[in-house]
Amino acid sequence: FFVVSSGINAEYGGKLGWEYRQVLAGNQDPWCLESIHYPRSNHARPHIIYTMESYRIIGCVDCMDDLHYINYILIKSGEMGRCRDCGACFLCLPHPEPELIWQDHH
DSSP states (O other): OOOOOHHHHHHTTTOOOHHHHHHHTTOSOTTSOOOOOOOOOBTTBOEEEEESSSEEEEEEOOSOTTOOSOEEEEEETTOEEEOTTTOOEEEEEEOSOHHHHHOOOO
């Protein structure tokens, strides 16, 4: 990763975007989009997907290696969804600490 000098901040009049300030503060994923590889899931051990909205659209790439497409699944908060090809289960929950993600002191 790169380090920003104070000269770049001065070039833009001291105005850096919210996302950029989050990265500088150490939050490498300010929009909670990083995927985490988990072992194969089932209804007893679903993948936990956090959302700050009432739903989340996810793409299952856990399917067989010979498939050349992504299964997109729309899951409402508090509900479980399942991939139609591989059977992987996903549970969508509200994010536990949304105020920490959206806080901006500038």
